[in-house]
Amino acid sequence: MATFCLIHGAWHEPSCWDELTPLLMERGHVVVIPDLPLHDPEAGFEERIRPALEAIDGVDGPLVIVGHSQGTAYSSLVAATEPDALLVHLCPRLGGFEPPPGAPEAFRQGVPFPEARPDGTSVWDEGVAIEALYGRVQAPRAAMPMMMKRPEMANHRFVGPMKS
Numbered sequence: 001m002a003t004f005c006l007i008h009g010a011w012h013e014p015s016c017w018d019e020l021t022p023l024l025m026e027r028g029h030v031v032v033i034p035d036l037p038l039h040d041p042e043a044g045f046e047e048r049i050r051p052a053l054e055a056i057d058g059v060d061g062p063l064v065i066v067g068h069s070q071g072t073a074y075s076s077l078v079a080a081t082e083p084d085a086l087l088v089h090l091c092p093r094l095g096g097f098e099p100p101p102g103a104p105e106a107f108r109q110g111v112p113f114p115e116a117r118p119d120g121t122s123v124w125d126e127g128v129a130i131e132a133l134y135g136r137v138q139a140p141r142a143a144m145p146m147m148m149k150r151p152e153m154a155n156h157r158f159v160g161p162m163k164s
Contacts, residue, residue: 006031008036010069038074048074049074065078075087
């Protein structure tokens with residue numbers, strides 16, 4: 001069986017994986033769910049991926065790294081340290097980063113992402129988030145992710161060099 005490292009996206013925290021975790025474990029997989037400090041304005045890339053690197057330290061056997069939404073950027077950095085790992089991007093989003101020249105349009109054009117607050121974080125309005133992000137999810141499950149939303153840095157910035 002494999003070890004799954006599940007990396008949450010922006011505005012989320014590890015409990016967003018609560019429905020998937022038991023399904024993987026029932027099938028004999030090991031699941032680790034690091035809590036990345038994506039809400040910390042002082043954290044650079046190294047600090048943001050450190051919990052994931054610590055969670056997979058010493059894993060023996062197949063490793064699957066799953067990044068959700070903005071967590072796909074960080075999951076890629078984690079996977080770069082584990083060349084034999086399988087990397088899965090779930091609803092990839094690199095928001096807050098300048099897209100490269102020629103990049104395709106955003107996945108969901110017109111999604112009214114929340115404005116930055118004075119402290120540099122942003123928080124979703126529940127109704128807007130449910131409609132924009134979870135519109136295809138049936139109630140009451142559509143409201144569940146809103147219980148997990150937390151402040152997120154409005155703009156991710158590069159803080160210091162990545163060490164090899």
